[in-house]
Amino acid sequence: MGDAIAEAFRLIAVGDAALWEIVSLSLRVSLTAVALACLIGLPLGALLAIARFPGRGALIVATNSLMGLPPVLAGLLVYLLLSRAGPLGPLELLYTPTAMIIAQTVLVTPIIVALSRQVIADMHQEYDEQLRSMGITTMGAVLTLLYDARLSLLTVALAGFGRAAAEVGAVMMVGGNINHVTRVMTTTIALETSKGNLAIAVGLGLVLMLIALTVNGALMALRGTQGVARHV
Amino acid sequence: MILRVLLLLTLVVLAPLAQASERFIVVQSTTSTENSGLYGWLLPQFTAESGIEVRVVAVGTGQALRNARNGDGDVLIVHARAAEDAFVADGHGVKRHDLMVNDFVIVGPGADPVGLGESPGATAALKRIADTGAKFVSRGDDSGTHKKELALWRAAGLDPTGDGGEWYRESGSGMGATLNIAIGMDAHTLTDRATWVSFGNKGDHAILVEGDPALQNPYGVILVNPEVHPGVRASDGQIFIDWLLSPTGQAAIAAFRVNGQQLFFPSAR
Amino acid sequence: MSDALVTSGRRTLTPARGPDSVLPVAMDGVGYTIDGVTLLDDVSLRIRPGRLTAIMGANGAGKTLCLRLIQGLLQPTVGTLSHASGPVTLTGRRRIATVFQRPVLLRRSVAGNLRHALKTYRVPRAERAAMLTDLLDLAELRALAHRSARVLSSGEQQRLSIVRALAADPDLLLLDEPTANLDPYATRMIETLIRQAEARGVTVVLVTHDVGQARRLADDVVFLNRGRVTEQTPAGSFFDEPQTAEAAAYLAGRLLL
Ligand SMILES: Nc1ncnc2c1ncn2[C@@H]1O[C@H](COP(=O)(O)OP(=O)(O)OP(=O)(O)O)[C@@H](O)[C@H]1O
Ligand SMILES: [Mg+2]
Numbered sequence: 049m050g051d052a053i054a055e056a057f058r059l060i061a062v063g064d065a066a067l068w069e070i071v072s073l074s075l076r077v078s079l080t081a082v083a084l085a086c087l088i089g090l091p092l093g094a095l096l097a098i099a100r101f102p103g104r105g106a107l108i109v110a111t112n113s114l115m116g117l118p119p120v121l122a123g124l125l126v127y128l129l130l131s132r133a134g135p136l137g138p139l140e141l142l143y144t145p146t147a148m149i150i151a152q153t154v155l156v157t158p159i160i161v162a163l164s165r166q167v168i169a170d171m172h173q174e175y176d177e178q179l180r181s182m183g184i185t186t187m188g189a190v191l192t193l194l195y196d197a198r199l200s201l202l203t204v205a206l207a208g209f210g211r212a213a214a215e216v217g218a219v220m221m222v223g224g225n226i227n228h229v230t231r232v233m234t235t236t237i238a239l240e241t242s243k244g245n246l247a248i249a250v251g252l253g254l255v256l257m258l259i260a261l262t263v264n265g266a267l268m269a270l271r272g273t274q275g276v277a278r279h280v
Numbered sequence: 281m282i283l284r285v286l287l288l289l290t291l292v293v294l295a296p297l298a299q300a301s302e303r304f305i306v307v308q309s310t311t312s313t314e315n316s317g318l319y320g321w322l323l324p325q326f327t328a329e330s331g332i333e334v335r336v337v338a339v340g341t342g343q344a345l346r347n348a349r350n351g352d353g354d355v356l357i358v359h360a361r362a363a364e365d366a367f368v369a370d371g372h373g374v375k376r377h378d379l380m381v382n383d384f385v386i387v388g389p390g391a392d393p394v395g396l397g398e399s400p401g402a403t404a405a406l407k408r409i410a411d412t413g414a415k416f417v418s419r420g421d422d423s424g425t426h427k428k429e430l431a432l433w434r435a436a437g438l439d440p441t442g443d444g445g446e447w448y449r450e451s452g453s454g455m456g457a458t459l460n461i462a463i464g465m466d467a468h469t470l471t472d473r474a475t476w477v478s479f480g481n482k483g484d485h486a487i488l489v490e491g492d493p494a495l496q497n498p499y500g501v502i503l504v505n506p507e508v509h510p511g512v513r514a515s516d517g518q519i520f521i522d523w524l525l526s527p528t529g530q531a532a533i534a535a536f537r538v539n540g541q542q543l544f545f546p547s548a549r
Numbered sequence: 550m551s552d553a554l555v556t557s558g559r560r561t562l563t564p565a566r567g568p569d570s571v572l573p574v575a576m577d578g579v580g581y582t583i584d585g586v587t588l589l590d591d592v593s594l595r596i597r598p599g600r601l602t603a604i605m606g607a608n609g610a611g612k613t614l615c616l617r618l619i620q621g622l623l624q625p626t627v628g629t630l631s632h633a634s635g636p637v638t639l640t641g642r643r644r645i646a647t648v649f650q651r652p653v654l655l656r657r658s659v660a661g662n663l664r665h666a667l668k669t670y671r672v673p674r675a676e677r678a679a680m681l682t683d684l685l686d687l688a689e690l691r692a693l694a695h696r697s698a699r700v701l702s703s704g705e706q707q708r709l710s711i712v713r714a715l716a717a718d719p720d721l722l723l724l725d726e727p728t729a730n731l732d733p734y735a736t737r738m739i740e741t742l743i744r745q746a747e748a749r750g751v752t753v754v755l756v757t758h759d760v761g762q763a764r765r766l767a768d769d770v771v772f773l774n775r776g777r778v779t780e781q782t783p784a785g786s787f788f789d790e791p792q793t794a795e796a797a798a799y800l801a802g803r804l805l806l
Contacts, residue, residue, distance in 0.1 A: 131347075131350040131351070131352050132350060132351030132352055132509055132511045132512075133349075133350035133351050133352075133509075134350070137351070137511065138511070140511065142352055143306055143335060143337060143352070174653055175653055175655075177622060177649065177653070178649065178652070178653040179669075180622055181620050181622060181642075181646070181647045181649070182643070182646070182666065182669045182670065182717070183640070183642040183643035183669070183670075184669050188669055192655070192665065192669075195657075196655050196656040196657065199656075224306075224335070224336075224337035224339075225337070225338065226306075226335040226336060226337060227319075227320075227335075227336065229335050239315075241456065241457065241460065242311065242315060242453075242454050242455065242456025242457050242460075243315050243456050243478065243479060243480055244456055244459060244460060244479040244480035244481030244482070245480040245481070246460075246480070246481050
């Protein structure tokens, strides 16, 4: 463990270009995936929370279960989709960062939908009568609730980011862990482990934790400057 | 507000991804070549000469072959002769070329408690492992090394996968992960020499059996068939293969060293 | 036109609004039943433009339920509820605004709450800024515009809720016990606000247990007893000579069972 910590410090201190490349790709892929998942998942979660339509219950059960979707399975599905033998083969997206973003979006969206649905449903309980008395449209209610729940939804997004940044199965499968192209933190950790370079692997793990900490801290700060926290 | 931030973020992040790539090919490869550092040595030389970037997807031989059967990859570098021939025979590959060889070794606890060092060859060593019930970890992942191991057991007249012996374990993982497990369990395992020599977590383990001709490990290189898989970058792939098989490429393979030791021996004809 | 200019003993009210006004609102033989329990039974009443109607009655009598029906949040089980402008529509619903017994303020600033209301009530973008300052001034909340609405005192929250409802520029404003928790001074402020709303041509329905307040403000009184209207009379006669034993008991602070 001492070796690993020393290694982590060495990696950061040297600020080595290879590490920076891997870290920035990790962030790019996971943050984009979370952003896309939020774009898709938040309105969907809000709609599931407030709209009543046939099949809604089944959809809620489905998204809740999909939160446990194994990354490798998500990776496999996206692989089958993007493979040259698959329906989207001609797009030539396999083994690119875009493929990794797609796979992580698939992985994260159910989390965003399920958690935001719960958050919004609780708030909707409180707001429903007031909003309806104002003659609000469903769309208007969705936007109002999304905005007023922004604090909790930030935590939802962070949960999604945690899942994206920590998974290895999906990006390994559709990214291929290609050096300089699709190699990210988690696939590097897997690779170094398989080379028996345990100190480097754990060191990289510590760097990953540090990044997660930084992202969380940055969002907290953003929260503060927005004055969101004051509105209870 | 949040929506706007997210949108902006998406644009910022996606923008660099939209850049068009230069010339590149994708190689589906076994892990031993990647993990030993061979590609880190070879590919920059090739790219400098040809201007073609080589992107290596390193997976088990079985998965590499399956990916290539889907047309995902332009060139295949693996080590499982029978499967390679079947791949070409089924029309997925243009032609198989001998590329290089190295060899397999059996590693185990350095003290060699069951005396594998005295056995006359690989099959005899495996018999001894089975007889004494010494622990053995198998890749169990349909990789080239796994296929080789199963062939050796067959040659020894044994089927450890069938009798479910306590001493035989399948890791279902790559070579490195399997080595980590074997070392953790104080068990024996079959590995290619390249992975072993460059492996960083050897513990007390050492090579116990080596040098048997049955442990030869030939690597082949195959161009994925563009007639079956239209997306294949065949001309650049062929340039890469031609380079590997050329005197320059073969010399580069021979010059690769880990800890002063040569790991791969050119075998192109 | 007889409804257009109404004179009470105390003041002259502004004329009712144009022909598309939802007023008068009429409930005829309205009943509301849920899970086999009848909560409102054969309720008939008129809400006329320019006259402040106070709905009174004991706890659980069905006052809040009545407001929900008028606002269109619930549909009568039997009977009819109609607007002068025709059947109740979504746009019609925006001509009526309610301040609930426990108003829900959004997790935003005071101004943010008003901006949200102006947007929701479809106030043209160009008019919003002017209306915002107008409403803040009306509620005397200008200094608190940027404070979180949820940390305001009860009196400030109540004022904000009322001007938020006024953002709709409604024909009809429904107030459910707006001064229930307030001190005498805050109560006065709310009553002033109600008068100012009326001066703008808004017709008010007020649920209150405060007899003094009803005496001060009401033109008509509807008395509800266990889901039934027992009296609907001009305020003066209600307080001076209640027609029913229940109303007399309520005013005397006794409960008739
Ligand atoms: N959704 C509902 N389901 C069942 N019962 C209800 C429902 N809503 C109201 N009630 C009942 O209807 C009755 C009238 O309720 P309402 O809220 O109208 O009383 P209120 O006259 O406003 O009383 P208060 O002065 O205490 O506010 C009460 O007994 C209440 O329990
Ligand atoms: Mg009530």
